[in-house]
Amino acid sequence: MSFSLSKYLNNKRAKIENGLKTVFKNPGDCPKTLWDSMKYSIFAGGKRLRPVLCLAAGEAVGLSETAALRIACSLELIHTYSLIHDDLPALDNDDYRRGRKTNHKVYGEAMAILAGDGLLTLAFQWISDAESYPASFRKNVAQVAHELAWNAGYPGMVGGQVDDVLSERKRPVLSKVYSIHRRKTGALLLASTRLPALLAGVSNVKVKALTDYGKAAGLAFQIVDDILNETADSKQLGKSAGSDRARGKMTYPAAIGLAASKKEVKELTGQAVRALTIFGAKGEPLKALVLHMAERTY
Amino acid sequence: MSFSLSKYLNNKRAKIENGLKTVFKNPGDCPKTLWDSMKYSIFAGGKRLRPVLCLAAGEAVGLSETAALRIACSLELIHTYSLIHDDLPALDNDDYRRGRKTNHKVYGEAMAILAGDGLLTLAFQWISDAESYPASFRKNVAQVAHELAWNAGYPGMVGGQVDDVLSERKRPVLSKVYSIHRRKTGALLLASTRLPALLAGVSNVKVKALTDYGKAAGLAFQIVDDILNETADSKQLGKSAGSDRARGKMTYPAAIGLAASKKEVKELTGQAVRALTIFGAKGEPLKALVLHMAERTY
Numbered sequence: 001m002s003f004s005l006s007k008y009l010n011n012k013r014a015k016i017e018n019g020l021k022t023v024f025k026n027p028g029d030c031p032k033t034l035w036d037s038m039k040y041s042i043f044a045g046g047k048r049l050r051p052v053l054c055l056a057a058g059e060a061v062g063l064s065e066t067a068a069l070r071i072a073c074s075l076e077l078i079h080t081y082s083l084i085h086d087d088l089p090a091l092d093n094d095d096y097r098r099g100r101k102t103n104h105k106v107y108g109e110a111m112a113i114l115a116g117d118g119l120l121t122l123a124f125q126w127i128s129d130a131e132s133y134p135a136s137f138r139k140n141v142a143q144v145a146h147e148l149a150w151n152a153g154y155p156g157m158v159g160g161q162v163d164d165v166l167s168e169r170k171r172p173v174l175s176k177v178y179s180i181h182r183r184k185t186g187a188l189l190l191a192s193t194r195l196p197a198l199l200a201g202v203s204n205v206k207v208k209a210l211t212d213y214g215k216a217a218g219l220a221f222q223i224v225d226d227i228l229n230e231t232a233d234s235k236q237l238g239k240s241a242g243s244d245r246a247r248g249k250m251t252y253p254a255a256i257g258l259a260a261s262k263k264e265v266k267e268l269t270g271q272a273v274r275a276l277t278i279f280g281a282k283g284e285p286l287k288a289l290v291l292h293m294a295e296r297t298y
Numbered sequence: 299m300s301f302s303l304s305k306y307l308n309n310k311r312a313k314i315e316n317g318l319k320t321v322f323k324n325p326g327d328c329p330k331t332l333w334d335s336m337k338y339s340i341f342a343g344g345k346r347l348r349p350v351l352c353l354a355a356g357e358a359v360g361l362s363e364t365a366a367l368r369i370a371c372s373l374e375l376i377h378t379y380s381l382i383h384d385d386l387p388a389l390d391n392d393d394y395r396r397g398r399k400t401n402h403k404v405y406g407e408a409m410a411i412l413a414g415d416g417l418l419t420l421a422f423q424w425i426s427d428a429e430s431y432p433a434s435f436r437k438n439v440a441q442v443a444h445e446l447a448w449n450a451g452y453p454g455m456v457g458g459q460v461d462d463v464l465s466e467r468k469r470p471v472l473s474k475v476y477s478i479h480r481r482k483t484g485a486l487l488l489a490s491t492r493l494p495a496l497l498a499g500v501s502n503v504k505v506k507a508l509t510d511y512g513k514a515a516g517l518a519f520q521i522v523d524d525i526l527n528e529t530a531d532s533k534q535l536g537k538s539a540g541s542d543r544a545r546g547k548m549t550y551p552a553a554i555g556l557a558a559s560k561k562e563v564k565e566l567t568g569q570a571v572r573a574l575t576i577f578g579a580k581g582e583p584l585k586a587l588v589l590h591m592a593e594r595t596y
Binding site for chain 1: 328383460
């Protein structure tokens, strides 16, 4: 029986939705507006790419799904906070995201800033809750939280976001685009496949395999994003098509053209697939995922 | 020889400045503007109250100073991010802080938002770096990071900040002011004394003693802040005097008057001091600190 990615995605996404519902089960004495604002963006119909990659990587290294799901939810909390802050008037000033009004358009700027802060902090509260993991993994929890912070912070996502903002309307240079993508989106995608391996405490060879996969797949994903921003329409994207070009963003197509960008995606996809060899059949979902990411049209 | 608080403060503050310099030793490939913006606010001449309390609590429970300093720096990173975000135009819209221009007045709103995000994330990168602690404490690092997130996030500081914003210009009610203060400033001050005890892995009785101390001292500190905002002048405060009243903030003086607020500070100070009994002479610095916090005039 051949592997069905659509069934796999449905299955994993259902688990991720349940996981995120568990995160948002009990508001305690959280102010209602803050709670609603955080939930609004978390349950806004995202593709859940990072958590899906995390669960698939967890399977490849034999991590329990409960443990992988805890990392998966933390990754989605961080991804979502970054979208809320990126959309703010002082940054990208976007009114729509995933076809719905952005957080600050619904809750106002002050609440959007604080909801982002709340989600970011909640990610670390969630991932570092050692007692929630099976006992055999607990000793690795601090390192996993540490690496998440590294990838999400100034050495990773936040640094990339700053460079992205500062590079607007400058002449696109491949090395700079690479450096922005590696950090702005690549770092968290890399964390998605690397952290389950660190938590599981598998061999360095396996950690390296998921690191190589995560790096290549993450960059491929962002280049496809750049390409689609040029070639797809707004309805398909759920956000404004052509917005990168309008803003003078540094993208792969802007730096090296569409054809070379597509070739780069193919090359990176091959690298990602080759890195999976060590996992045999257990790497099948990760292989299907990177091929899907490369071929997607929205 | 009697205990000299001023010598103690000088000594600890020098160590904290060195600790923070270590945090900001190597920018790696962090964009220069982001790095400068984060450093601008970290080295803006704060009182370092949270890190000082943390070092003093660490001494009371016999934690190594290296380990306590790592928590201390993380607390200051979080405190500083919260000030940057609070000062933003969408929130308190403050132009000055500690007598200097606020972060967004110097670096712009986008960079101030991202510098805040960077500092918050760096706090978790720093505190969860298990290998940087002496081996005997490593098993407690994840729990310490978890509690820091809990106190900094929606159950603590972020939640309190939201309630503070939402309560502006409403009729001051003591229970509501208490609830705001307990979370907005109290939670991180509580973490300052509780986390060293958790990291050291001392008895529940000692953890509870530092919890009781941190709660009482934290609330006393904020009530004194409320009082001084009414009674001190702007030069003394390094920020606009009377700003709470002008903004219709919920404060203790607004809810119960100046005299009752001062009485409450005295009562809380007594509670904090009594909680220290179990530490004997090792609790001396914490005792002097809470008395100093209660009696300060700026």
